[in-house]
Amino acid sequence: MNRIKKHLTSYQYSIRGIWLAFRYEHNMIFHLVAAIAVVIVNSLLKVNKTEWLVTLILIGLAWMAEIFNTAIEKLADRVTKEHDPLIGQVKDLSAGAVLIICFFATVCAVIIYLPYLMGLKY
Numbered sequence: 001m002n003r004i005k006k007h008l009t010s011y012q013y014s015i016r017g018i019w020l021a022f023r024y025e026h027n028m029i030f031h032l033v034a035a036i037a038v039v040i041v042n043s044l045l046k047v048n049k050t051e052w053l054v055t056l057i058l059i060g061l062a063w064m065a066e067i068f069n070t071a072i073e074k075l076a077d078r079v080t081k082e083h084d085p086l087i088g089q090v091k092d093l094s095a096g097a098v099l100i101i102c103f104f105a106t107v108c109a110v111i112i113y114l115p116y117l118m119g120l121k122y
């Protein structure tokens with residue numbers, strides 16, 4: 001019973017983490033809007049199962065990267081708020097990870113949607 005309670009509590013902490021990301025990271029709203037837009041476009045174009053899976057995985061990866069980025073930024077700020085070249089690099093690396101997934105998500109969106117928009121798929 002204690003184990004189950006502990007397990008449920010950890011879900012509570014995780015959900016709090018997602019809520020904190022929305023509170024502290026303005027880019028999370030951008031990711032949410034982008035995710036809603038993708039779901040709407042997918043539904044309108046009636047994309048196939050594989051295309052749904054690819055888009056959902058990419059949405060999850062982008063959110064995950066943004067939340068990790070927020071966590072790393074917070075930790076870095078706890079280490080020092082003073083100007084520190086290494087802290088700068090850590091933050092840049094973390095932001096770079098978000099940019100990478102966003103870039104590849106955009107490339108995948110073009111690959112998935114272009115045939116529909118060109119009338120090659122319906």
Ligand SMILES: Nc1ncnc2c1ncn2[C@@H]1O[C@H](COP(=O)(O)OP(=O)(O)OP(=O)(O)O)[C@@H](O)[C@H]1O
Nearest residue numbers: 025073080081082083084085087088089091092095
């Ligand atoms: N303590 C620091 N020392 C050196 N450079 C820093 C430091 N803090 C931030 N920087 C530099 O400024 C950039 C922006 O940092 P900041 O903490 O404002 O993140 P941000 O990307 O603007 O945050 P957000 O995700 O909220 O937009 C970092 O990527 C890094 O290059």
